[in-house]
Amino acid sequence: MSSRALPYRPHNHDACVSHALAEARAICQQQNARLTPTRERVLELIWQSHKPLGAYDVLAKLTSEGHNAAPPTVYRALDFLQQYGLVHRIASLNAFTGCTHAGKHHTGMFLICRACGNVLELMESSVTTAIENAASAEAFQPEAITLEVAGLCPGCQADQHHE
Numbered sequence: 385m386s387s388r389a390l391p392y393r394p395h396n397h398d399a400c401v402s403h404a405l406a407e408a409r410a411i412c413q414q415q416n417a418r419l420t421p422t423r424e425r426v427l428e429l430i431w432q433s434h435k436p437l438g439a440y441d442v443l444a445k446l447t448s449e450g451h452n453a454a455p456p457t458v459y460r461a462l463d464f465l466q467q468y469g470l471v472h473r474i475a476s477l478n479a480f481t482g483c484t485h486a487g488k489h490h491t492g493m494f495l496i497c498r499a500c501g502n503v504l505e506l507m508e509s510s511v512t513t514a515i516e517n518a519a520s521a522e523a524f525q526p527e528a529i530t531l532e533v534a535g536l537c538p539g540c541q542a543d544q545h546h547e
Contacts, residue, residue, distance in 0.1 A: 426461040436479030499540035
C-alpha cells in the first residue's frame with residue numbers, strides 16, 4: 385500500500401489552490417457572502433490537502449498555526465463553505481474536499497481510493513440524468529445527489545501489482 389498523496393491526474397497544485405481561492409472570493413462577492421479570513425484559511429487548508437480533511441484535521445492545522453480556533457468555529461466555516469458550493473462533504477469519510485466546480489449546481493460524484501485515501505471529483509452528466517430519470521419514474525424529486533465510489537486509484541493498482 386502506498387502512502388503517496390498524489391492526485392489521479394498530475395497538475396500544478398499551487399495554481400490549483402490559488403485558482404480555487406480566487407474563485408471562492410468571486411462567488412462570495414457575487415452572492416454578497418462574507419468570506420472571512422478564517423473561512424478562507426479553512427478552504428485553503430482543504431485545497432492544500434490532496435486527501436479530504438475532517439473537521440478535527442482542520443482544527444489541528446489551525447491550532448498549529450497559532451489560531452485560537454474552537455470546534456464550533458471550524459464547523460461553522462465548513463457549513464458556510466458547503467452552503468456556497470465551495471466544498472463537498474464525503475459522507476463515507478466524514479471529511480471535506482474542495483469542489484472543482486464551485487458555484488455550479490451539480491451532482492457530487494467521487495472516486496475514493498480505499499488504499500491511499502485520495503478523492504477525485506467527476507463530472508458526468510449522463511450519470512446525473514440516469515439518477516434523475518430513475519427517481520422521476522418513482523415520482524421522487526431529488527434535491528441533492530452525492531455519489532461515492534470506493535476502489536483503487538491507478539497508483540495503488542500499480543503498487544498492488546508490484547507486491
